[in-house]
Amino acid sequence: MENGVDRESGSMIFSEEELSEVSGLKKGGDFIEVTCGCTSHRYGDAVGKLRVFSNGDLEITCECTPGCNEDKLTPAAFEKHSGRETARKWKNNVWVIVNGEKVSLSKTSLLKYYNQASKNANGTHRSHNGRVCHRDEFVCCSRCNKERRFRLRTKEECRIYHDALADVNWKCSDLPYDRITCDDDEERASRRVYRGCILSPTCKGCTSCVCFGCEICRFTDCSCQTCIDFTRNAKS
Numbered sequence: 001m002e003n004g005v006d007r008e009s010g011s012m013i014f015s016e017e018e019l020s021e022v023s024g025l026k027k028g029g030d031f032i033e034v035t036c037g038c039t040s041h042r043y044g045d046a047v048g049k050l051r052v053f054s055n056g057d058l059e060i061t062c063e064c065t066p067g068c069n070e071d072k073l074t075p076a077a078f079e080k081h082s083g084r085e086t087a088r089k090w091k092n093n094v095w096v097i098v099n100g101e102k103v104s105l106s107k108t109s110l111l112k113y114y115n116q117a118s119k120n121a122n123g124t125h126r127s128h129n130g131r132v133c134h135r136d137e138f139v140c141c142s143r144c145n146k147e148r149r150f151r152l153r154t155k156e157e158c159r160i161y162h163d164a165l166a167d168v169n170w171k172c173s174d175l176p177y178d179r180i181t182c183d184d185d186e187e188r189a190s191r192r193v194y195r196g197c198i199l200s201p202t203c204k205g206c207t208s209c210v211c212f213g214c215e216i217c218r219f220t221d222c223s224c225q226t227c228i229d230f231t232r233n234a235k236s
Contacts, residue, residue, distance in 0.1 A: 014032065014109065018108075018109040019032070021098050021099045022034050022096055022097070022098055022108075023035045023096070023097035023098070023100075024049065024097070028051070030053055030054040030055075031051045031052060031053045031054065032051070032052050033049050033050065033051045033052075034049070034050050034052075034096050034110070035047065035048075035049065035050075035096065035097055036048050036049065036050035036060060036078075036094055036095065036096050036105075037082075037094070037095055037096075037097075037102070038078060038079050038082035038084050038090075038093050038094050038095070039082075039084070039093075039095070039102075040082055040083040040084050042083060043082070043083040046062065046064035046078070046081065046082035046083070047062075047063050047064060048060045048061055048062045048063050048064070048073075048078060049061045049063065050075075050094075050096065050110075052110050052113070052114075053153065054113075055113075055153055055154055056113040056114040056115075057114070057153045058074065058075050058111075058114055059072050059073070059074070060072075060073045060074070060075060060077075060078040060094075061073070062078060062081060062082075064081070064082065069188075069191065070191075070194075072136070072151075072194065072196065073194070073201065074196065074198055074201065075090040075091075075094045075105070076090045076198065076201075077194070077201035078090070078094060079093050079094055080201070090105070091104065091105050091106040091111065092104045092105075092106050096108060096110065133196075133197075133198060133208055133209050133211070134152035134153070134158065134196075134209065134211050134216070134217060135152070135195040135196045135197050135203070135205070135209035135210065136149050136150060136151055136152065136194075136195045136196045137149075137150050137152060137161055137165075137195075138150065138192070139161070139164045139165055139170055141170065141171050141172045141182060142168065142169050142170055142171055143171045143172070143182050144171075144172065144182035146172065146182065146184075146186040147186060147187070147192070148172060148175060148178075148180060148186075149187060149192075150164065151196075152217070154216070155215075155216045155217075158216055158217040159219060160176060160177075162217070162219060172184070195209065196209065197209035
């Protein structure tokens with residue numbers, strides 16, 4: 001698609017008008033990416049790249065300084081990282097550039113699928129705002145013993161993690177969506193603490209991000225007949 005993302009269901013579509021004049025627009029397989037930022041009166045503008053995924057998830061890679069390695073941040077975490085004084089209002093404080101002007105996310109069409117997902121989530125595991133939420137998890141490579149991150153936002157991603165966790169011979173090159181080998185560096189410990197919890201960026205496991213079984217992470221064709229092993233990983 002030329003100017004948007006089309007989900008398998010065909011319902012995730014941004015029109016040309018909705019994306020017109022939005023700076024930094026790029027298209028991926030299940031997301032669009034645009035330039036975003038958050039302004040602190042003390043520190044100025046923190047700029048990043050916002051990805052809007054086909055399931056409504058939002059993820060920001062920070063580019064506030066050349067040496068900043070913060071990525072996969074929630075908008076709330078990015079708002080806090082930027083030093084914004086009036087935090088906890090990310091929909092108004094995080095902006096994108098439209099026609100050369102800073103425009104709050106709340107005034108764009110980029111949140112409509114996020115809001116829709118918040119209203120329509122029908123899994124048994126929901127966060128405080130109604131969204132089905134699973135934090136990122138890690139699996140250790142059987143060859144190099146390095147831990148690799150698994151993003152769990154969709155049923156497909158949960159299945160990939162489920163199967164990797166069950167495979168005692170799983171290795172880095174088995175990751176289907178990242179081209180990683182055993183020669184690639186492991187994530188720094190300071191980065192691994194960010195697991196995608198919507199309540200706290202460095203949460204070690206809470207009822208909002210640790211799931212014990214829902215329609216997204218349970219698989220009836222698996223002999224284990226249980227959810228992904230979040231119980232064990234919640235302790236990590």
